[in-house]
Amino acid sequence: MTEARPAAIRREVGDFLRSRRERVTPQQAGLPSTGRRRTPGLRREEVAVLAGVGLTWYTWLEQGRPINASTQVLQAVARALQLDDTERRHLYRLAGGPSTPEPEAAESDPGLAAAFQPVLDKLDPFPACLQTPLFDVVAYNRAYRFLFTDMDLIPPGERNCAVQFFTDPDWRSRYVDSDLVAARMVARLHAEVGADIGTPAAAGIVDDLRERSQEFARLWARHDVLPQRYETKRLDSPLVGQLRLNFVSTGVPETGHRMTVMTPADEATSRSLDRMAGLTVATARG
Template identity: 45%
Template sequence: MRSTQRRRPEPAAFPRGRRARVTPADVGMPAGPRRRTPGLRREEVAQLSGVGVTWYTWLEQGRPINASPQVLDAVARTLRLDAAEREHLYRLAEVPFEPGPERPALRVGPKVQGVLDALDPHPAVVYTSRYDILATNAAYRDLFMIPETLAIGVPNVLWTLFAVSESACPLVHRERELPTMVATLRSSYGRHVGEPAWEDFIRGLSAAGPRFAELWASGVVTPPGPRVKTFRHRAVGEMRLGSLSLSIDGMPECRIVACTPEDEESRQKIALLREGRQRLWEPSGEEVAGVAGVAGVVPG
């Protein structure tokens, strides 16, 4: 047990309040005699969680106790805590919290898409920590959705960059920028080591792109951050764009990346593409539909 004997009122109030939300029917137990308070009794929570009644009582009373992650997880399941509540229980019990793997987002909702659209004429995209593209706006498609990038057939930035030819690649100074992007990918990979989806992705891209395999083997790690990159489009030439990353509530490891011109010349070229003048390629309605799965390139 911990040396301190102080009681903490918040640990008592939190699990007690969550216990009141769970009825016996919720956990497959008979209601039994009339209950003085709603929800489960302490002994029922202890039984369902596989812990002692005294231990759980002390938890609710805010007494100093020894608590392991396994025991807290069992209590969290019984009380039907969501991810944020589970983390809060850990904090209150003074146990280090390590979040488990969360299901990756597969699509964006209309509100997020609305934000992307509102950023037009600035190119904007939503991608995951693995550089999977989930959604784009019209300005992004104007700039990056050219036949060569669509032909790759994989809605992922790195796949596009390593697979498309140098002459068709929208990213200028590719050899200078790719090491940073791979190092950023590795910083995210640390949270997913051993996960089949990530391991398959790394193996597949390593086999498809020897340069990626070489950069990945270097082991360099770089966190995401703002950058200024130069892009080219056959219709208007080169443009210098800065990028800004914004996190999205409810979508862990996903972010909006918005691009803004770094100079007046680049701004004018973006405007030309957006207005439809001198466009190299006009995407069909079928190709634009379901933007969440398009392939392309994005500053990151």
């Protein structure tokens, strides 16, 4: 990490490292127990010893001071904190490694949404959408339009899955396992934002959600990170009841967008999606 890194990113590095340090016990790190501790997890001096770096340097790193950190040193810190692959990539991105395109660039390409729209439409009755790295929905098909609510009634600037989930109780209620979804959504947003936290778009959505949702602020402060991956979710459709959907995402490397397709996880859901298509066809044409 070089001195040119913005202050907001340096603070994010420090907060992330501190949150990981507090989760590793001395026993997990192979250190002897030294009795009662005022704070959970490892002490800074223990991390410095395990990583083979100076205590002052590591302290400054956690404090967000403008210091240099080589890849080798970051690898040593990652090993000391027992970071998994996703957390390790997140740290490298924050500290100046490869990153996804800036969210502003991803949002500013209406041609991409237009190019994907025929593909999304062909996927009906499977719900499908195109999102930016910050969860803004920029294109969707008819099935997705009516999955949570009528998306066409939401102003384009507010069609963000995280914003809707944490600020609209009706949208959130569509997720059967909403508490689990909340934690995973914030962790994925953390991973997506990464080193882009200093950009206006990323900082804007994070600051807005922290102000509007205490739950989001609490989960964000945990600094958990998760990659986008295949998983099955249970949704309660306002039109056809409970659905079990496989969420499958495909990334667009040039822009950081991802296309998410929701396929039925069982026969009952498949029949329900067909029924929903019949119920919404007239509304969509109107």
